[in-house]
Amino acid sequence: MAETLLEVKDLKTEFKRGKKDWITAVNGVSFQVRAGEIVGLVGESGCGKSVTSLSVMRLHSKHNTRITGEVTFEGKHLLELKEPEMQEIRGNEISMIFQEPMSALDPIMRIEDQLTEAISLHNQGLSKSEVHARCVRALKLVGIPEPEMTLRNYPHELSGGMCQRVMIAMAMSCEPKLLIADEPTTALDVTIQAQILALMEQIRNEHNTGILLITHDLGVVAETCSRVIVMYAGNIVEEAPVKELFRNPHHPYTKGLIESVPRLGRRVRRLPSIPGSVPDLSAMPSGCRFAPRCAYARPECSARLPELVEVGPDHKCACPFYANVRKEA
């Protein structure tokens, strides 16, 4: 098994609301990402997947956020690092790409300047021409046909797919060991989406980069990930290798998610959906947070929050009654 790059233990992220009121967006999640592995982090909007990734990078505002737990990256405890030490890791050893490529690039800065900023920040002592050469190489790596021209462009002169390629090029320009991709394909159309995913796989294969892919799209997960983590309302509810998860989902929520994806060639009268919606962060149900929406819920589900337990090889689930779910499935 490959070395563990990122180890998150019991991560809890709270946001300040009002004077003394804190709301919990991520409620103690633990997971790992290994080198050369693409891990999918899935869940509905508001389940805490983006908050988790931003907490790992420590990109939340210090003034209204409280992050506890442990984040270990190659033996370094990220939550305990000083801000300048963290800056050396960001963009250098852990990079991030975001959902809206058009707005994630500075609109009034040329692409070259934005790339240069990242490269020269983490590689001091490179000459101007060396930095330029690395910019060109970074764009070539992501399959941009005319790098010299693109470097002179402003973001508004590029398409969304091109912007996302530039974002990936920027993220990869310092050859990070871990890439966090927060919904990288959500804002792109399907053909571009496939290209971007292929590009991320290619980067993983060539550089042995660990990738944490955050998405709400199970299709994307099935296509690219080797392992999947399912989050619901700030908790991890299930974690399994991708094939196992799709073939043999244990948690009722995972099952519901998979069933609600339409499939070609399968006739259904009405697409099954999960009733209700994600609970509000300030009004979390007691016990299992999925219980109010769960078809298999029992009275004892509301008593206490179920723990994530091993249910098979590499397969963890946070539902003590998963056996019933499987039987009926």
Place this chain on the structure above:
Amino acid sequence: MGKYILKRVLSMIPLLFVVSILVFLFIHLIPGDAARQVAGATATAGEVEAVRKQLGLDQPLIPQYIQWITGIFHGDLGISYTNNTTVAELFAPRLPITIYLTICSITWSVLIGIVIGVVAAINRGRTLDMLGMLIAIAGISLPNFWLGLQLMQIFSVNLGLLPTGGLEDWRGYILPSLAMGAGIMAILARVTRSSMIENLGKDYVRTARAKGLPESRVIMAHAFKNSSIDIITVTALQIGALIAGSVVVETVFSIPGLGRLLVDSIGFRDYEVIQALILFFSFEYMVINLIADVLYALINPRVRYE
């Protein structure tokens, strides 16, 4: 870029033409007979007619306009009948004073306004923010003539540090430019703050942080650079208020500048001086807006091709 500037300069010509027509018609628009004003209250009807002829006011409008505008192109801005000199001679000592005062006011108010705005945005919701916005509210609410008088009371009368008026040396400029710039400083502080807060929440700022840039660089090179687009726009819009402010403040501090000249000329109905001053202020406004537009295009690549 050169093409854009040229286009922008050329577009000033029709605007100046329209302004010159309005300024020219001004002499016919305001109540009262210009020829009688010039001739004086005791003049006979015959004397008034003679003055009318001398001023060319008996001719049709178009020849009058052509004569006037040709004169202006030759540097002949008209004659001040009250002072018995040419308008150009009246302008010569006053123009540098007003320009210097304007530059002083803009410089300090823009710098301080931006600093207050940025500091407030970074410390949003905390003491420094509150303090900054308190200063801004005060700057917007206090009328500049009142502020001028208060500054005079405190620094000149009570403390005796600065002169109450006049321009013996550079210290004479301090209080007037403080009074003139306070409003702009306040508006800029507020605009900078809200623009910075907006930009600091943008995705590209998060990207900049995710790259590992130090916070100071994230704020200056990304958020502030984007905010400067808003700041330039608002500054240019405030120039009108600044010119109006110079009229009041020069009067309060008895500074012999163009603003004071305007007030005096209006009092004496010295038409040709008023005309020349309005033309000058319009021109000043246009030039400053031109500079703002060029800066705007330099910073914002999205407007250059439009």
